[in-house]
Amino acid sequence: MCSAQTGVRSISKxxxxxxxxxxxxxxxxxxxxxxxxxxxxxxxxLGLNEVQVRKDIAAVSSCAxxxxxxxxxxxxxRDIEAFLGYDSVNEAVLVGAxxxxxxxxxxxxxxxxxxxxxxxxxxxxxxxxxxxxxAPMILPMEKLTDLCRxxxxxxxxxxxxxxxxxxVCDLLVSGGVRAIWNFAPTHLHVPEGVxxxxxxxxxxxxxxxxxLKQSM
Amino acid sequence: MCSAQTGVRSISKxxxxxxxxxxxxxxxxxxxxxxxxxxxxxxxxLGLNEVQVRKDIAAVSSCAxxxxxxxxxxxxxRDIEAFLGYDSVNEAVLVGAxxxxxxxxxxxxxxxxxxxxxxxxxxxxxxxxxxxxxAPMILPMEKLTDLCRxxxxxxxxxxxxxxxxxxVCDLLVSGGVRAIWNFAPTHLHVPEGVxxxxxxxxxxxxxxxxxLKQSM
DNA sequence: TAGATTGTTAATCGATTAACAATC
DNA sequence: TAGATTGTTAATCGATTAACAATC
Numbered sequence: 001m002c003s004a005q006t007g008v009r010s011i012s013k014x015x016x017x018x019x020x021x022x023x024x025x026x027x028x029x030x031x032x033x034x035x036x037x038x039x040x041x042x043x044x045x046l047g048l049n050e051v052q053v054r055k056d057i058a059a060v061s062s063c064a065x066x067x068x069x070x071x072x073x074x075x076x077x078r079d080i081e082a083f084l085g086y087d088s089v090n091e092a093v094l095v096g097a098x099x100x101x102x103x104x105x106x107x108x109x110x111x112x113x114x115x116x117x118x119x120x121x122x123x124x125x126x127x128x129x130x131x132x133x134x135a136p137m138i139l140p141m142e143k144l145t146d147l148c149r150x151x152x153x154x155x156x157x158x159x160x161x162x163x164x165x166x167x168v169c170d171l172l173v174s175g176g177v178r179a180i181w182n183f184a185p186t187h188l189h190v191p192e193g194v195x196x197x198x199x200x201x202x203x204x205x206x207x208x209x210x211x212l213k214q215s216m
Numbered sequence: 217m218c219s220a221q222t223g224v225r226s227i228s229k230x231x232x233x234x235x236x237x238x239x240x241x242x243x244x245x246x247x248x249x250x251x252x253x254x255x256x257x258x259x260x261x262l263g264l265n266e267v268q269v270r271k272d273i274a275a276v277s278s279c280a281x282x283x284x285x286x287x288x289x290x291x292x293x294r295d296i297e298a299f300l301g302y303d304s305v306n307e308a309v310l311v312g313a314x315x316x317x318x319x320x321x322x323x324x325x326x327x328x329x330x331x332x333x334x335x336x337x338x339x340x341x342x343x344x345x346x347x348x349x350x351a352p353m354i355l356p357m358e359k360l361t362d363l364c365r366x367x368x369x370x371x372x373x374x375x376x377x378x379x380x381x382x383x384v385c386d387l388l389v390s391g392g393v394r395a396i397w398n399f400a401p402t403h404l405h406v407p408e409g410v411x412x413x414x415x416x417x418x419x420x421x422x423x424x425x426x427x428l429k430q431s432m
Numbered sequence: 433t434a435g436a437t438t439g440t441t442a443a444t445c446g447a448t449t450a451a452c453a454a455t456c
Numbered sequence: 457t458a459g460a461t462t463g464t465t466a467a468t469c470g471a472t473t474a475a476c477a478a479t480c
Binding site: 011013016017019020021023024025045046047083084085086090099100102103106107109110113114115154155162178179181185186187189193195197199200201202203204205206207208209210211212213215 | 227229232233235236237239240241261262263299300301302306315316318319322323325326329330331370371378394395397401402403405409411413415416417418419420421422423424425426427428429431
Binding site: 038039040050051054055058064065066067068069070071 | 439
């Protein structure tokens with residue numbers, strides 16, 4: 001009993017978004033050598049409802065908690081990481097080597113999420129020149145689709161201007177990419193089965209601005 | 217009649233997140249000189265439900281649409297921008313001049329959202345040296361709270377490592393900041409009345425990874 | 433035992449969607 | 457007029473929260 005979950009499991013997007021919060025908290029706990037943790041404690045620390053925490057845990061971990069004791073911290077961490085695929089490696093390409101693109105290229109935290117950036121592309125080949133030394137090579141756009149297909153890349157990161165985002169998106173899709181992380185502030189169309197995750201600065205700022213307006 | 221909305225209006229967060237999508241689409245439309253637009257067309261373009269579009273519009277614009285014609289594109293744009301406060305200016309400070317922080321400092325799009333970055337801070341004063349010429353000044357951390365209070369800054373952007381994020385958050389709050397945009401991958405505690413908007417790379421990647429795992 | 437905690441079932445809540453009369 | 461579109465009211469859906477028996 002208590003084996004790791006396998007196969008597809010239907011899980012809500014909100015639960016998915018909370019999993020990294022749990023992971024962050026649990027890892028900090030582990031630093032304090034807390035071998036066990038209860039749902040009410042997690043809930044209090046993260047500002048959530050305790051039943052919700054229990055349901056989230058049940059959705060990704062097959063291990064039962066013990067009344068009065070709670071859950072085993074280490075096992076919980078392991079199960080969440082396994083569920084999120086942080087223990088395997090997904091290769092990704094990045095398109096658009098502007099300021100944001102280069103900031104992401106330099107980000108060293110991807111590894112902990114099981115993501116490896118294997119190549120970057122830019123319309124402007126000279127962009128590579130403007131770029132530092134510890135740089136992954138920046139390839140011309142023409143090679144994008146072909147490289148994705150050959151290497152079996154499944155993740156594409158879009159950091160080009162809004163105007164060319166759809167075009168880049170289509171190239172990625174035709175290269176077989178199945179998940180797209182879009183930083184361009186525009187709406188993209190993707191075929192069924194391709195996941196589009198928008199990291200929209202405009203939407204975030206909308207929430208901030210509206211709050212300020214109302215609390216004036 | 218048809219005056220701009222005033223005062224507080226209760227609006228759901230999901231609606232808020234969709235407003236920038238509408239804005240982006242409507243502006244592109246305007247480029248094509250489409251003076252009017254209907255809810256069904258907007259819905260089709262953005263993959264939404266037409267009733268939802270109408271309700272969202274009703275929540276932020278007091279102007280009625282005409283059967284068979286739809287809504288006036290220009291007025292819709294104006295009302296959404298006004299609702300989001302893009303037509304006024306909110307000043308913001310940024311804390312943490314690492315790669316991501318510097319990428320944001322160089323981002324020129326803030327103005328269109330009514331945001332002006334007036335100062336950046338970093339624990340390490342030398343960070344300024346590592347930085348290019350067209351740089352806003354990078355100030356030492358000690359001046360953070362005081363400057364926020366004196367200048368009446370209401371927005372704080374956190375781009376420091378997770379370990380120091382809560383500390384920075386507390387400084388911002390005690391400086392009177394009322395909205396915090398957090399890029400550090402950790403959970404922050406803010407007092408009632410302060411808005412916390414998380415831009416969490418980890419959460420986004422969780423959604424991507426989970427999708428890939430399931431569609432394997 | 434007593435009390436904290438679990439896991440589950442039922443109730444609540446809010447957002448989305450369907451249905452439909454009104455109108456240009 | 458006919459038909460597309462609006463705005464509103466009612467139904468549906470899914471997620472959150474409350475209630476509670478079981479258990480260590």
